[in-house]
Amino acid sequence: MIKIGITGSIASGKTTASKILSYKRGPLFSADNFVKKLYKNNNFKRLLTKEFNLEKKSNLKRLLKNKILKSKENIIKLEKLIHPRVRKEMKKFSIQHKRKSKVFYEIPLLIESRLMNYFDIIIYIRAKKKIRIRRFKDRGGDLKIFNMLNKNQLSDKKKINFADHVVVNEKNLKFLKKNLLGIINFYV
Secondary structure (H helix, E strand, C coil), X not given: CEEEEEEECCCCCHHHHHHHHHCCCCCEEEHHHHHHHXXXXXXXXXXXXXXXXXXXXXXXXXXXXXXXXXXXXXXXXXXXXXXXXXXXXXXXXXXHCCCXXXXXXXXXXXXCCCCHHHCCEEEEEECCHXXXXXXXXXXXXXXXXXXXXXXXXXXXXXXXXXXXXXXXXXXXXXXXXXXXXXXXXXXX
16 A cells, blocks of 8 residues: 655645545545544534633634634644544554555645654645635635644745655646646556
8 A cells, every 4th residue: 555645734735636636546534624523523522622611602613713813832732632633543544445555645734743654655735825825715714823824834845855746736726637647647
């Protein structure tokens, strides 16, 4: 099994790239999708409510967002609750698909979490900050959250050192697809 990690900075196009790469080639684990499910889990909601001293009846994500914006320590605290669960689910996914020739993993903080040795190939999706801000805002994102999350990540320059392939995603979907298929076809 070849484990292919797809990563990049916030709003760089990781999800789109992951779907293109994995389409009819192998199963895809998305850390973001797992985290979305986690936020719907009642036990996890109770844990967050307790750990962050939140009101039980209010909008959990909104309250967490406010806590995170107030203090960087809160994002670290949140990551300590989320990351071990993501890793556990990732390992479960790998075991479940161990007979597949290629398995894909979309992991936003792959390098920040020091998961490089877990993958055979790392593909880094890159885009200029102004493009990423526009994409983030187009999806309804808050600029303050973007800046806080972006600041919490390593720079492109540092992350690229750990990548086997770098794909610049600043043009259209057709261009992105062409570049990604050029890479993945090398491993067929």
